[in-house]
Amino acid sequence: MNEDLKLKDWLNENRARGTRFLQRLVQEKSTRGNESSAQAIIIEKCRKLGLALDIWEIGDEELLKHPAYCSDRKDYSGNPNVVAVLKGKGDGKSIILNGHIDVVPEGDINDWTDDPFSGHIQEGKMYGRGTTDMKGGTAALLLALEAIIASNIKLKGDVIFQSVIEEESGGAGTLAAVLRGYQADGAIIPEPTNMKVFPKQQGSMWFRVSVKGKSAHGGTRYEGINAIEKSMLVIEGLQQLERVRNARIDDPLYENIPIPVPVNIGKIKSGDWPSSVPDIAIIEGRIGVAPHERMEDVEKELEAAIDEVCVKDGWLSENIPSIEWFGGRWQPGNLESDHPLITTVGKAFERVTNKEAIIEASPWGTDGGILSNVGHTPVVVIGPGVTASAHDANEYIFLDDVFEAAEVIALSIVSWCGMVEE
Amino acid sequence: MNEDLKLKDWLNENRARGTRFLQRLVQEKSTRGNESSAQAIIIEKCRKLGLALDIWEIGDEELLKHPAYCSDRKDYSGNPNVVAVLKGKGDGKSIILNGHIDVVPEGDINDWTDDPFSGHIQEGKMYGRGTTDMKGGTAALLLALEAIIASNIKLKGDVIFQSVIEEESGGAGTLAAVLRGYQADGAIIPEPTNMKVFPKQQGSMWFRVSVKGKSAHGGTRYEGINAIEKSMLVIEGLQQLERVRNARIDDPLYENIPIPVPVNIGKIKSGDWPSSVPDIAIIEGRIGVAPHERMEDVEKELEAAIDEVCVKDGWLSENIPSIEWFGGRWQPGNLESDHPLITTVGKAFERVTNKEAIIEASPWGTDGGILSNVGHTPVVVIGPGVTASAHDANEYIFLDDVFEAAEVIALSIVSWCGMVEE
Structure with missing residues (x-):
């Protein structure tokens, strides 16, 4: 031609x-x-x-x-x-x-x-x-x-x-x-x-999870609850959510993609003093949305995964982390x-x-x-x-x-x- | 009187x-x-x-x-x-x-x-x-x-x-x-x-551990290495160090203290974008020093504990976190x-x-x-x-x-x- x-x-x-x-x-x-x-x-x-x-x-x-x-x-x-x-x-x-x-x-x-x-x-x-x-x-x-x-x-x-x-x-x-x-x-x-x-x-959404702790002097840290340690439980819960969501995907177009809809932990920030027990940790990340999924269903699934983490932890079950859907949102x-x-x-x-x-x-x-x-x-x-x-x-x-x-x-x-x- | x-x-x-x-x-x-x-x-x-x-x-x-x-x-x-x-x-x-x-x-x-x-x-x-x-x-x-x-x-x-x-x-x-x-x-x-x-x-010292990752787009996060996830391994290592150090303390004056020389994780900061894989995480904390201990021996023990974490992890063994002793230091x-x-x-x-x-x-x-x-x-x-x-x-x-x-x-x-x- x-x-x-x-x-x-x-x-x-x-x-x-x-x-x-x-x-x-x-x-x-x-x-x-x-x-x-x-x-x-x-x-x-x-x-x-x-x-x-x-x-x-x-x-x-x-x-x-x-x-x-x-x-x-x-x-x-x-x-x-x-x-x-x-x-x-x-x-x-x-x-x-x-x-x-x-x-x-x-x-x-x-x-x-x-x-x-x-x-x-x-x-x-x-x-x-x-x-x-x-x-x-x-x-x-x-x-x-x-x-x-x-x-x-x-x-x-x-x-x-x-x-x-x-x-x-x-x-x-x-x-x-x-x-x-x-x-x-x-x-x-x-x-x-x-x-x-x-x-x-793949679509995606940003989320922010705020995990509460209880501050205390680091020298008697057992009198506080470390928000960083508790946020590690939340992160593990999000990792588990990613495994469950991806095991479900059978679209052949995703055959060669190791993790079709990843959950990315993009940011964490907690604490303002090395010798204090931090009382809040903020996690920000991105969750992938599969082509056939509705964004609101994915929101609910992530919220349920964090609920599940809380049920297993005495402190978190009394101090439920807050979840925000903020910033980026791609259909x-x-x-x-x-x-x-x-x-x-x-x-x-x-x-x-x-x-x-x-x-x-x-x-x-x-x-x-x-x-x-x-x-x-x-x-x-x-x-x-x-x-x-x-x-x-x-x-x-x-x-x-x-x-x-x-x-x-x-x-x-x-x-x-x-x-x-x- | x-x-x-x-x-x-x-x-x-x-x-x-x-x-x-x-x-x-x-x-x-x-x-x-x-x-x-x-x-x-x-x-x-x-x-x-x-x-x-x-x-x-x-x-x-x-x-x-x-x-x-x-x-x-x-x-x-x-x-x-x-x-x-x-x-x-x-x-x-x-x-x-x-x-x-x-x-x-x-x-x-x-x-x-x-x-x-x-x-x-x-x-x-x-x-x-x-x-x-x-x-x-x-x-x-x-x-x-x-x-x-x-x-x-x-x-x-x-x-x-x-x-x-x-x-x-x-x-x-x-x-x-x-x-x-x-x-x-x-x-x-x-x-x-x-x-x-x-x-x-109890004496104490502040430490800062910088854990490297490898950045990537969150949608293909498997192409990066998440510094937050790697820093969780380091935190677990520090928790283990705390257990080992406290099991050793037999001074009767510490009888009623749940954790005589705590390791406190006081701060963490990582990432600047929810949908990027973060390439560095900074952890700051405080380690207690027992009355009979020398500060330099405690420094070496913490450094060895982090080395031990690295040996067990492919990425960390190639990308050893840096450790700084900064700020607060109490004899x-x-x-x-x-x-x-x-x-x-x-x-x-x-x-x-x-x-x-x-x-x-x-x-x-x-x-x-x-x-x-x-x-x-x-x-x-x-x-x-x-x-x-x-x-x-x-x-x-x-x-x-x-x-x-x-x-x-x-x-x-x-x-x-x-x-x-x-």
Whole structure:
């Protein structure tokens, strides 16, 4: 196919520019609340591509009151959502290309070899927070679009590119885009799947458990109750919950995933004095929600697991820990196995790589849950990079993977939206 | 004995004033770094009693370089140590009366019924942080002195009253007083022993263990190593260490103490994102040192216990946690059982209460370790209040106990220092 070659050639010829674009994105530390400078780079690129831009600060009443809205962020000002549309000639299927611009914090700086926002390139890899999750993916989306435009391919359907904030904290950015009216016949989210096709996505929710103790002087610690020791019982209960929930999952798409719906203990904080017995411990974590599950059922199951821990402990049965569902909340996504979008993307992958596409369920939540459940837009997640690198120190991405992803996405867009023949 | 009655009467007659004095002390929040306003009340009182005042800011070179100095405090300015001397007529034994003015933080404010610094009085108890640990004891010292002075009793030996800072963080205040030259033939420290006589004091040290993990996205948590889970193994190792160390203690003075030398896990902090696998956990705690033990041997024993945990765990054996000995460090105290100071204080107790004195080993460290090991001053710890209340929410002291302690201490001083007969 002639267009396939044109797109491949353009991507090959523009590797240096594309790489530099990704590097600039990575060098902007777009952690939560600091997304604006990275968005500015996206906006500049979209403007040069001639796309119709829609830039707005999210946070209106409709968003804040929506049942799927879940965020503790107080202020969105100065850090906009960006949508850029390439209008089709008509008569084709539309597609949303969704990437998030926010990155998680860099963690312990001592674990990084270079500055976490260096964008340093070595042996074909670019390093830095967000390279994999997911500025590499976002760069692939824009490279795909630029390749199509530069190759003078005219599409029938609309392409709606989205660079959203807040994915790492519950998806308020994508939800705002849905509520602004952006829907489509399909969507691609290039989160790091290592180019596997994920039609189902794990949802997830954050929880906070506050475990009470009784303070005392450390020298007579037996006169107090140590909240840290009691929180260890709660953590063991959560570990047991994870085992029970995962033993139940028999979806073949999860065959190769060691823990399909993990319970992650992400934070603990207790005590303010080494020689006092701490009287409260706060645990924060994330529980995965399987594609077929309802979030409220999973909430109830976790609450029951902690109740079970309490029943077995004299102190906890009198001092039940409080449980809050706060912050991040990602709906699971569940696209039917025979949806044409899966076929389109899978075939594009096969044309580019000469390998068979691997179809699996995603081990983590994405904004795909909101796009599909609230926006009624069928979603496939496929993107460059491996999950192991996301959120880790020395996060990196293979540049080859970014360009391969751009090619697969470009071919998918052309197939899905349809091409106006000359 | 006529003087006994005089002292008792004076204390009875001055209950309201004494109570108000303690209340004023409690209402000043003298947490670390904020000791000055409470010290001002002490200074005012000592000046009225006609004592020779020595008020100075600690932190000179000699202190900072002393092997027993252990503190992370950077600035002592504005928060002085106070020593006030009642000079004897000569030919008697001298005594140090030592109390600390610093209090530990109030903890979770929601656990308190009243403001933690209210000094609220109800049913014979005064409430507030520091009532028991140890402003009640300090008030008892000054009431004893005032009773002696007001009763016109002339002592032979010197009385050296000390109101020091930094006891809760390792004893730099008392160490500074020792280095300034204050030594005596005996010392009383009225920490809350519930009026038991403690000739031996548990020492203690703070430790910090940093446990490494490997960060990852929470949705694929199996690709990381959770530092919180690994720190649970370390905590279990420390719990086991506590069992082993206490099984070994056969000193009859510890007969009634459930855990003679506890290992307290006082703080834990790990993680900065609920849906990331945390890559480091910091545990801080306190290990008790038995009267006969050397601090360096206890350090080695804790380090060996953590090594043992690591050997059994694949990850920890490759990623050995780091151990720091930081902040608080209290020498143990070990007064020989037949020392005359024990007899003097014991008899005073019996004269006041008509009950037999109970002699035990203290379950916690005090500044007595520094007074005896560095200052070569024999120390007995005896004071009002129960340890269970110290460092706890709703800390309180029975006012009766404060006045009983003042009487016992007054009688002890008169016996020990000797009285000039008219």
